[in-house]
Amino acid sequence: ExxxxxxxxxxxxxxxxxxxxxxxxxxxxxxxxxxxxxxxxxxxxxxxxxxxxxxxxxxxxxxxxxxxxxxxxxxxxxxxxxxxxxxxxxxxxxxxxxxxxxxxxxxxxxxxxxxxxxxxxxxxxxVDGPTARGMMWVLERIQHTNLTVPWEGKKEAIGYRTTRSKTKVKAKIKNGRPSISIHIIAEGELSESRIPINLADTSLLFRLEKELERSAKEDVTKAIKAAQREKTDVFGFGAAVHRAAPRLWKKIEKEWHDRYFPELDVTVTTDMHIRRTRMWDKPY
Structure with a gap:
């Protein structure tokens, strides 16, 4: 009801x-x-x-x-x-x-x-698991969370825990059509390494950061696609469009969820930074 x-x-x-x-x-x-x-x-x-x-x-x-x-x-x-x-x-x-x-x-x-x-x-x-976490990334409700990435053929080899994060959502208008850009910045520390790697190697940490960025972007993309399939804007993208173009919003407001949101072009970028490796650089 x-x-x-x-x-x-x-x-x-x-x-x-x-x-x-x-x-x-x-x-x-x-x-x-x-x-x-x-x-x-x-x-x-x-x-x-x-x-x-x-x-x-x-x-x-x-x-x-x-x-x-x-x-x-x-x-x-x-x-x-x-x-x-x-x-x-x-x-x-x-x-x-x-x-x-x-x-x-x-x-x-x-x-x-x-x-x-x-x-x-x-x-x-x-929605559950990583898709639910993707929702929270976009809504900027992530305080702490755990990510795992594969490494050298082993699944969930490296664990990462965020300590702070920031999400920026912006709307752009081109040829009368809105689009959304999402930028996520997070800092954290490595919480676990299930394989023997040298975490003192800065080039290796850089590669790990890229893997973490890919993982977070994948979660967010899944969440956006799930909401678009159901034609329900749970992220507040409509509010971003309203701020960017109030006159356009008045024209599309009534059709936003059913017509414009499902076809909305959304660009996701992530910056994940490893600030600490905790007590050890080299696992035993």
Missing amino acids: GLDEVFDAMERHHQFRTTAKLVIARGHSAKEVLSVLTPIDKISARQIIQMLKFSELAWGETSNIDIWRTVRDIAVSQRNPVMTGVAIEGDPRKGKRQENVQSSVPDARIKLDGLALFKNDRLVRW
Whole structure:
């Protein structure tokens, strides 16, 4: 039925807080998710809030948003909302029992599970893993995340953890057609090397940076293509076009999501910098 009626009641009534965090139950009902007893917090909703906070901070594949921001995204034509999914891992029936919190390995636990893409107030698609991370790169919601790159024929040979990042989104107009350029700058450190390489070699670090740039660009490209297939601008590209050409935006606003956004030319560039290799230059 969509979310309009739900949010109208929440926004209108003075006893609701629009700063409340928002997630979407995935694979189970919201009631079932909230019925699972969790070992850390007695109230499962509090555990979800903590998971959202630390997942966005440390992993970069989830979005910690509230009701107010979601209502704003639905209300304007320049952006559609993105929300984090929450699912139950294990047996939901056993998760309601007190024994669930008395075991080191519970029968059921709550986990964050992907991103829900919305078009207006309706869910149209789920994205997971690197595609979800690509969404967060474009939305500039990446604080820390982990990337792995292959090296010398070995998959996930080198691990890299970002410490800071910046995303710049610009719109350009040519012959009455908008286009978007995305530039991502990130700094970080090597977190793991599963092969024996000399990290004191600056030329090798330069090659690693190029591999990391390719990996990040691939994630972002997947995310953009996924949103374009569903004809939903969750990135706010419409807002960038509005800033660059207000008169053009007035002409294309009503057809933005269904006509212009799916065919939008998007250019992605990345600069990934390795600032530290931690304690060792040469693995044992």
